[in-house]
Amino acid sequence: MRILIAPDSFKGSVPATRAADAMAAGCREVFPDAETELFPMADGGEGTVDAVLRWPGSVRITVWTEDPLGRPIQAAYAWFPDRKTAVIETAAASGLPLLKGEALNPGLASTRGTGLLIRDALDRGAGKLVLGLGGSATVDAGTGLLEALGIRFRDEEGRIVSGRGENLGRIRRIERDSMDPRLRKTDMLLACDVINPLTGPEGAVRVYGPQKGVTPENMNRFEEGMIRWADLLSEMTGKDLRNEPGSGAAGGIAFSLRTLFDADMESGCTWLAREGRLEEKIARADLVLTGEGSFDAQSRYGKVPVSIGRMAKKHGTPVVVITGQSECFALPGEGIDMIMPITDRPMCLEEAMKQGETLIRRAAARIGAALKIGGSVALRKKRG
Template identity: 50%
Template sequence: MKIIIAPDSFKGSMTSLVASVAIKRGILDVDPLAETILLPMADGGEGTVEAILSVSGGKRISCQVQDPLGRKIEAAYGWIVEEKAAVIETAAASGLPLLLPEELDPDKASSFGTGQLIKDALDRGAEKIILGLGGSATVDAGTGLFQALGVKFFDENNRELETVGGRVDLIASMDATGLEPSLAAVQIIVASDVINPLLGKDGAIAVFGPQKGVKQQHMSRYEKGMRQFSALAANTMGRDKSAEPGSGAAGGIGFLLKTLLDVEFMSGLELIVERTQLEKQLDGADLVLTGEGRIDGQSVFGKVPVGIGRLARSHNIPVIAFAGSIGSGIENLEKEGILEIMPIISGPMELQEALLDGESLLYKAAKRLMNILKLGKVIADDK
């Protein structure tokens, strides 16, 4: 029996690689002869570096950068020597997991640290940068990232703004002539499954602002500031990218990437599928196992398990997904190729306990699944 193991991370509990190994252990405990292919997945957010390094080789490079609030931290990115390629996650230096809930501060939070990671990769001689957008704690429209790369922003008195954060409304002018020149020769692939524009009801502030700490009563101020800054950037650079899909990704980082650089946007999942050669690995497979922390009816909008389900369905291979929690609307997922959704929790449990024990719970769930499949085969053979 050939089984493809391709989960996303179980956010707050385990990475996609840890999840893959847990599933494999559960399978082999029941069927030691099963052939298992581990292909950890990601969507451009958390786990993108690990997923790519697991199939491409390479190593992690650690360097000191600023977290969203300007504090010094150690953050890492992936480095693939043969390709001279850096794999960088926005979340590593500018992510929500770096802040406690009470520390969320959209006015101050900056993407400067992500720019520092990019600068380190450029200094290392990078010829390709894969930048995963996802999980940022910022609504700074990427101003911090580009400040770290030489772009300057000024207030109405022509004073340079040291830190912009979410106060993009204070920007009266910008100067991109100091932008790191080596970027011009680098291939930049932006991995993101966010297709939102920068502005409006589907934009960066309206959709993602609340999770970054934007209070309901302040939404209009942030939206107005973002609209004002996008017009300024468009006027300065001679092109308006605010309405393009993906410009609202990572608090507007997508917008400034599109405005200042020649970048290629790509679905995060499609990128990982391509790098892992998942479609080729499906040849001869009997079953695909995927999963993530929560699966519900909204999973059809760019979530990894549904993407895996659709791909496997085109090859007539059944997919079973593990989930930490299951919400409403899952009845719609069968037509997306997911035959069954299996909770990893076998009984009542506090959320924090489940998060801490995720690896063990997933391992046991994989064992239960294999025992069910084994029993089904016995029954079928008896008939």
């Protein structure tokens, strides 16, 4: 039996890579000789690099950089030497989890650390950069990232302004003369499943700002800073992308990189599936196990399990979703044959999240046991 295991993360509980390992362990308890292939999924946010590092030819590169508040940290990205391609996620150096236990500070928070990761990749000869956008602690529109790559910002008095959230409204001039020249010869792809524009009620500040520390009292100030930045960049380049879907990703990084470098943008899940040849793997499999923390009505709109189910349906490959909670037990119209909750006894959400890996492994074992019973019944019918 060939089993493909391709879960998303169980948010706040188990990363996709560990969820995949737990599912594989559960399958082996029932089918020790089964051939399992692991393909952890991600959407461009946290976990994208770890998922890609499961691919052949990838190398983990760990370097010193800065966290959102400028403190030295180590962060990693994926490097493909043969393709001269780097896969970097903004969450690695500029992510919210790096400020756990800290007072969030959207004014001081900067994406400079992500820019330093990009600079390291350029030093290694990168010809293509894939930047996963998601989970940032910043609303600096990527100015910190740009600063790390040589771009300078000045206020109306001609003074240098650092790239961080509180300074967006002060920037009056953008100087690209000192920009790293290698950027002009580097292909850039932004991987993200967020469709928010840069500004407005659905924009980067008003939707995602509160989780980064933007309060109701300073919401308008940060929004006005983002608008001023968009006006300046649009005037300088002659193109205004602020209302384009996805421009608000990662606190506005997407808007700035698309405007300045014509960076391409694609769904993180779509990119991961295509580059990793996921559909080919699904077609070869006898069974696909996928999963996520909560499977609900929103899962129909581009979430990993439904995307996988739709691919599998074309090839007649059965799909089982393992999830923390679900509103249904199957979605045959979407190619999902069974939905298996991870809980096997009454428990609160906090307990389930703490025991996530164990519960995922047990759920996979239950699926295996059901398959074994089904196989025995089919064999008896054939003999009868």
